[in-house]
Amino acid sequence: MPFNLAHSILGADEAEHTALVLHGALGSQQNWRGFARGMVRRFPRWRIVLADLRHHGDSHPAPPPNTLAACAEDVARLIDAVGGVNAVIGHSMGGKVGLAYAAGDGGPVASSVRQVWLLDSLPGAQLDALAGDHEIYRVLRATESLELPVARRDAIIAPLKSAGLSDGICRWMTTNLKLTDDGYELTLNTQGIRQLMDDYFRRDLWPVLEEPRQTLQIHLVVAQDSDRFSPEVRQRARAIPAESQVHTHLLADSGHWVHIDNPKGLGDLLERQLFGA
Numbered sequence: 001m002p003f004n005l006a007h008s009i010l011g012a013d014e015a016e017h018t019a020l021v022l023h024g025a026l027g028s029q030q031n032w033r034g035f036a037r038g039m040v041r042r043f044p045r046w047r048i049v050l051a052d053l054r055h056h057g058d059s060h061p062a063p064p065p066n067t068l069a070a071c072a073e074d075v076a077r078l079i080d081a082v083g084g085v086n087a088v089i090g091h092s093m094g095g096k097v098g099l100a101y102a103a104g105d106g107g108p109v110a111s112s113v114r115q116v117w118l119l120d121s122l123p124g125a126q127l128d129a130l131a132g133d134h135e136i137y138r139v140l141r142a143t144e145s146l147e148l149p150v151a152r153r154d155a156i157i158a159p160l161k162s163a164g165l166s167d168g169i170c171r172w173m174t175t176n177l178k179l180t181d182d183g184y185e186l187t188l189n190t191q192g193i194r195q196l197m198d199d200y201f202r203r204d205l206w207p208v209l210e211e212p213r214q215t216l217q218i219h220l221v222v223a224q225d226s227d228r229f230s231p232e233v234r235q236r237a238r239a240i241p242a243e244s245q246v247h248t249h250l251l252a253d254s255g256h257w258v259h260i261d262n263p264k265g266l267g268d269l270l271e272r273q274l275f276g277a
Contacts, residue, residue, distance in 0.1 A: 005078045006058035008033075011040040011047030018112075019087040019274070020049045020079065022094030025136055025197060026188060028057035030175055032091070035259040039267060043275040049082050051075075053094065055192035057176075066195035068203050069105040071097040076106030084112035087274055091258065092228075093200055095121025102216060103208040109216060115274055116216065119266070120223045120256050122233070125204040136197055139165060140190050143173065149183030156184075206236070212243040219247045219273060223254040223261070247273070 008029060021032050029050035036048040054062035054074055064070075075097060079085045090098035095118030102109060102116045126134070142163035146156055153174040160170040177184040209218060220237055222229050229237070240246045249269055254261035 002077060003054070003062050003074065004081065005051045005053070005074050007049055007051040007078060007082070009047055009049050009082065010036050012044060013047075015040075015047040016045045017086045018047050018049060018082065018084060019089055020051060020075070020082075020085045022051060022053060022075070022088065022090035022097055023056070024092030024094050025200070026056070026139060026173070026176065026193065027091075027094075028052050028176065028187065030057070032259060035263055035266075038263070039270070039275065042267065043271070046275055049078070049085065051078055053097065055189035055196065057187050060189045060192065062189075062192060064195075065199075066192050067199040068097060068100040068196075071196070072101040072103075072106035074106075075101045076110070079110050079113070084110060086112055087115040087117065088113060089117040089119065089270075090121060091119040092121050092256065093197075095119055096123060096200060096203070096205060099123055099205045099208055099218070100203070102218060103205065114215070114217065115219060117219045117221065117270075117274075119221045119258050120226050120228055120251075120254075121220075122228050123205045123209055123220075124233070126201045129201045130198065134201070135169075137194070138163075139169060139173070140194055140197075143186065143188065144190050146186070149180065149185050150177075151183050153177050153184055209237075209246050210240055210244055212241070213245045215245075217245050217247065219249060221249045221251050221258065221266070221269065223256055223258050224250055224252045225255045225261075228256055249273075 023031050029052050032050055040048055052059035088098040098116045142160050142165055157170045176187050178187045237248045251258055251265055258266050
């Protein structure tokens, strides 16, 4: 039986167009619900599908292998299940999943998909991260040390802070708890996510961005204050050939968390290039 991503759909059933939103590592569809609600109110011709990537939220257990290619296959099945998607919008790791889908990792790209958006999503490999000191691995180790279940969401904040995580990350991780009969449990499969991140950091998808394409547009959004994009990487993004149909945008007044730091600016950009077009 094929694995299917947990998802929810915002907007009217009779909406003319559909966008699929993919969250980043250690997140879930809940991270984007507020932004998505605002967009479907603003653009009633659109509906938005929010998905939990494999091993996140309610999308587990998921079968191996835990790779970007497997994530792209998950996305392809979801697009078929919801009756077609016109745009795939991914933040951080979700953007690289969208790019893997555009590369054909999940099979031929659905004819309905016209745009793929990478929101502050680094397309290249990050081999240095595989040493284990990257923030994602530190969060995974700290999360695995938690004694669960807990009676309150905020009960995990103190032990995560004692493991060296920032206050912001500790509070963000409380969104990955789900109330059960025994208390709050984690909605992340850390072992599966670790395998997924290993592949994520190894994969170099710059060649996908730089190859010529006919109709599919790729929009790369770089947050002005992002710590993910070095000056050299930003220059490489600007130098992508025009025949690649890649459009690079700089989102002002924003760090990595684009939908939180500057939701209006992101919404206006999506209106000009997608929702209002």
